[in-house]
Amino acid sequence: MCFEVATIDGEKGKRGTGCSDVGEEEGVLYEYEKLVPLRIGGIDVRVPENNSLLRCFQYLKLYPISMGGFCWNADCRTCEVLIQVGTEPARRVLSCQTTVIPGMAVLEMTEKLKFCLRNLDSED
Numbered sequence: 001m002c003f004e005v006a007t008i009d010g011e012k013g014k015r016g017t018g019c020s021d022v023g024e025e026e027g028v029l030y031e032y033e034k035l036v037p038l039r040i041g042g043i044d045v046r047v048p049e050n051n052s053l054l055r056c057f058q059y060l061k062l063y064p065i066s067m068g069g070f071c072w073n074a075d076c077r078t079c080e081v082l083i084q085v086g087t088e089p090a091r092r093v094l095s096c097q098t099t100v101i102p103g104m105a106v107l108e109m110t111e112k113l114k115f116c117l118r119n120l121d122s123e124d
């Protein structure tokens, strides 16, 4: 299902367009024009550009991430992931503080993120 979603900054008239159930939640995503490829634990997905990895995870699994108790501001560190972009060395980052890059791969994640993103390749 495709529809418009509101931006997180709440500015009037700035809206991203995408296809996700996230669109039902106002104020979740930053403005974006397209979905970009992201690999999570060997599973290829498409997520909104210009958004943090954690917002992208939320786009994929709205309720588990929304209800997961994440601080969203670099305090809890439960969103830490090991990422790799192209041939660059893998590095650990906080997914709430890291903007997705097309082609990025998420190699490892915390147990909480694993739980929230379980069954990523299914429709539930």
Ligand code: FES
Pocket: 054, 070, 071, 072, 073, 074, 075, 076, 077, 078, 079, 080, 094, 095, 096, 097
């Ligand atoms: S969500 Fe708490 S540090 Fe990222």
